[in-house]
Amino acid sequence: MSLVEPAQSLSPEAAVTQSLDAPLVAIVGATGAVGVELLRCLEERDFPLSGLRLLASPRSAGQTFRFRGQELTVEALGPDSFEGVGLALFSAGSGVSKQYASLAVAAGAVVVDNSSAFRMDAAVPLVVPEVNGDAIARHKGIVANPNCVAAIATVPLWPLHQRHRIRKVIAATYQAASGAGAAAMEELRQSTAAYLAGEAFEPRVLRHPYAFNLFSHDSAMDPETGTNGEESKVMAETKRILNLPDLAMGITCVRVPVLRAHCIALTVEFAEPVTPQAVRDLLAAAPGVRVVDDAASNHYPMPVEASGQGDVLAGRIRQDSSDPSGRTVSLFVAGDQLLKGAALNAVQIAERLVGRS
Numbered sequence: 001m002s003l004v005e006p007a008q009s010l011s012p013e014a015a016v017t018q019s020l021d022a023p024l025v026a027i028v029g030a031t032g033a034v035g036v037e038l039l040r041c042l043e044e045r046d047f048p049l050s051g052l053r054l055l056a057s058p059r060s061a062g063q064t065f066r067f068r069g070q071e072l073t074v075e076a077l078g079p080d081s082f083e084g085v086g087l088a089l090f091s092a093g094s095g096v097s098k099q100y101a102s103l104a105v106a107a108g109a110v111v112v113d114n115s116s117a118f119r120m121d122a123a124v125p126l127v128v129p130e131v132n133g134d135a136i137a138r139h140k141g142i143v144a145n146p147n148c149v150a151a152i153a154t155v156p157l158w159p160l161h162q163r164h165r166i167r168k169v170i171a172a173t174y175q176a177a178s179g180a181g182a183a184a185m186e187e188l189r190q191s192t193a194a195y196l197a198g199e200a201f202e203p204r205v206l207r208h209p210y211a212f213n214l215f216s217h218d219s220a221m222d223p224e225t226g227t228n229g230e231e232s233k234v235m236a237e238t239k240r241i242l243n244l245p246d247l248a249m250g251i252t253c254v255r256v257p258v259l260r261a262h263c264i265a266l267t268v269e270f271a272e273p274v275t276p277q278a279v280r281d282l283l284a285a286a287p288g289v290r291v292v293d294d295a296a297s298n299h300y301p302m303p304v305e306a307s308g309q310g311d312v313l314a315g316r317i318r319q320d321s322s323d324p325s326g327r328t329v330s331l332f333v334a335g336d337q338l339l340k341g342a343a344l345n346a347v348q349i350a351e352r353l354v355g356r357s
């Protein structure tokens with residue numbers, strides 16, 4: 001499908017009458033790590049749109065990107081950026097979302113927001129389409145895209161819960177640089193090169209040396225609970241997406257020197273005994289999951305294989321030996337933080353909004 005019209009040619013009247021049938025789409029944060037993937041997902045999935053507006057900070061105005069054979073120029077985000085826009089995909093941080101999402105909605109757009117700004121707002125659906133896609137219909141202008149770990153974890157947890165009812169989840173994450181944005185990915189590349197060259201490197205984006213190192217997630221710690229901001233978000237959002245407010249959950253979030261795919265070790269307690277084979281069979285049939293569980297060749301989910309594709313890889317499925325009742329199973333999953341953890345999930349939501357799926 002070709003790009004029909006550049007954004008500027010739509011008249012103000014079109015803004016009033018435009019439905020989500022092939023809308024004018026805006027990407028806010030188009031130059032960021034997720035923004036670039038949003039552009040790619042729209043192109044690869046042949047998303048029905050009548051025009052595409054790329055928005056970022058004034059620093060990036062004038063930068064160009066190719067989309068469906070045309071060159072699009074990035075504009076500086078401003079209060080008038082949403083005139084005529086039917087669908088706005090936000091990925092520029094929660095400050096930008098808080099400032100501009102309501103302006104986009106007032107201009108007639110539906111917002112899919114990748115920041116944490118509205119995720120726990122009861123009036124805003126928080127959606128992983130494979131899990132709770134029906135919630136999109138209840139939106140009042142904004143649909144929230146979840147935290148990347150919550151999105152990646154809930155895809156395999158949901159089919160397991162539907163069959164065997166999950167009571168408790170203990171998780172440990174291995175989170176890639178991309179979760180901290182394009183600048184953190186670049187810091188990983190540069191600090192690794194410096195390390196290998198035997199040169200000193202002063203971290204600028206992350207607080208700690210990243211090359212050949214790992215560290216507790218760099219979000220603020222709650223001194224009362226000892227839980228950091230990322231851990232709190234993942235737990236709250238996982239419970240909300242699964243509609244399990246009383247789920248017992250504990251998590252440790254760790255940043256590892258991997259570019260763009262997150263891994264999660266999950267230990268899941270069910271309401272009844274469940275065999276690893278039953279878990280394997282359920283996941284093999286689940287949308288958005290690919291089982292990678294080959295003990296003979298020690299082939300399990302890995303970031304290099306999760307990167308650049310949309311499935312959540314699941315493997316190392318085994319009974320948890322600390323629970324003799326047989327109700328607890330451990331598994332290891334990997335998902336592309338920029339895709340299922342961000343851009344792909346947002347575009348899947350957008351596809352529902354335009355009646356595509």
Ligand code: A2P
Binds near residue numbers: 030034056057059
């Ligand atoms: P820019 O590249 O012009 O700074 P990442 O998560 O990879 O760091 O990307 C963040 C994205 O959000 C970038 O596209 C960035 O644009 C954009 N952004 C950050 N701050 C603003 C702002 N105040 N207004 C508009 N876009 C912003």
